[in-house]
Amino acid sequence: MNTKKLSFIILSFLTIINLKVKSQTIEANLNYFGFMDNREYARSFRYSQTIFGNRISPEVGLKLDSFNRFRIGFNALYEFGSQKNTFIDKIDPVIYYEHEKNNWQFFIGSFPRLNLVDNYPRGLIRDTLNYYRPNIEGMLVKYQTKKFKETVWLDWTSRQTANDKETFLFGFSGKYQPGIFFLSHYAFMFHNAGAGIPIPGDFLQDNGGLQAEIGMDLSRKTFLDSLTLSGGVMFSIERTRAISSSFDTPAGFVSNLYASYRKFSVQNTFYAGEGHHIIYGDSFYTSKSYDRIDLGYTPIKYKNLEGKFVFSYHIVDGALDNQQAFFLRYNISGKKDIRKKQ
Template sequence: MRLFITFLFIFVVATATAQQLEYQVQFHGIGDNREFAQSKKAYSQTILGERTSVEIGTTLDEKHRLRIGLSHLFEFGSNLDERKPNLTAYYRYADEKNTFYFGAFPRMELLNFPLAMLTDTLNYFRPNVEGMYGKHSWDWGHQSGFVDWTSRQTDIRRETFMAGFSGEMRHRAFFAENYLLLFHYAETAIENPDEHISDNLGLALYAGMNLEKLLPLQRAYVKAGILGSSFRERGVTDGYLTGLSFSGEFYGERGPFALRATLHQGEGHRFMNGDRFYTADSYLRTDVVWQFLNSKHVQGRFNLSFHLVDGKDLDQSQQLSLVYRFGNAE
């Protein structure tokens, strides 16, 4: 902590002579209730709390920025110091076509993978990507990639990291999306016969069409494709355990209300950080969304979600999200 305070002091003094001192404060109110007793595919739980994130930084010029700060999750009913704050510290480069991050930077609204691959609770409990991210954009689409280093190998800790690529290509009303994800789980530095290196791979490919000109909606699309997964635990599994399924989604939005329906049909998947409902062979999720606040600084949203598993078990969940941002940072 002393080292962090010293570094923060030096950083603030240094930015005093920079072109512009920037800051941003974000409050994220979280209300997430999950009732999954019927299918027993995922954990029933209630997550209630708030995450406050503070960043300060400087612009070196129009393209280069530095940021440093803290992000702290306070779960209601717990002690204030029950969870340690997460350090945020990163460099960002951005021009008309390229974006690059290096350091510990917020994942919210940056990584947009299917829930089958990356579950939404990562935004609650692991708010930062710790590594790097790059994105290149064209007039007709973009491609991006990231590395999230989640643990360094020691005598008692196993090396783990996550890496992925995603992108979109557009032509008139049509679009295509691609997602590729790897999670690597190595051994500790001291050999342990009970530990085995494991690799988890995921792939999703979609083709879709925007429907705004066909339906009386502000935003609407439909997409369909394949979802694939491979898992190997070296020395334990006989090669890779694979899964392949059809995946489709419809989304429609008008005014403050939206409807999203997502279908997974085929073989179940095993993703390290994915939504556990996708371990089932059949899963239909329907989200009714109400965006009750939408201004420059405040966004409030309520989700009522229904989860139909294997055509017979119906679970439900509710999510309340309230995000308030202020500051002069982009």
């Protein structure tokens, strides 16, 4: 983002702060995300890298009434060791409207994916989006009760120009849990259309996947803070329209186990079946068999601050890869009533 765009955002902040409108409240929020993710994937011939940096995302806005609010801000990334010689490597605008009433939530604009669409299985949507694409640019609808929730979203990733393609992500996810047992599902489709001026050899492409599971939540039945087990099916869909009129639909079995006690956690994810080519998915799922073990330790947990180590082991293609990560999140928010006194 250039200086003019940043100046526009700052000016918008000042405009909102100086508004004097009846029956409104100024709200502010600040989110910090620090991350170190060292990936040693050479043994399975996948891409090794170290992702090391931080993000800061301030927001300010107006709560118009009990159901409606507007927010404006930005999400800024700085990667440690950056050679760009700039204070910030990349700034994403945050501008959105939110409506929340009864069991419904609706968003439109550029809004954080955190706590909305950040829990997809890595086989479908890889976790690097948390580092490099923190916002959804589009719309989202969420319905939630005590036993059921469903989220539908549209993320517009590129608008069509003479040289740029039209691309977007469309997805939905949900969970039904009347008791110990639960049903969950995650699905999305990536639509990759052509540029305004056709590119030779480039064809319209649909690519995505779905994962559905049945499981048990035994957290209240044991001494552990959390214990869940689940298993189900994962399949992907892919079609290049000018080449084929039918979809390729490889499928397989997937299982998950998660347990935590105080500051410690363990998670195991296992997949067996056909290899997948999901553009936004984790590359480990191109193999026919894959097992991932995550060992977590959370030494920092205080009010709105949490710091966590995760040590991951990837068993794939007869090799053992490893990964070490540390995440630190801090979030603070506040509000001030600006209603005129009668």
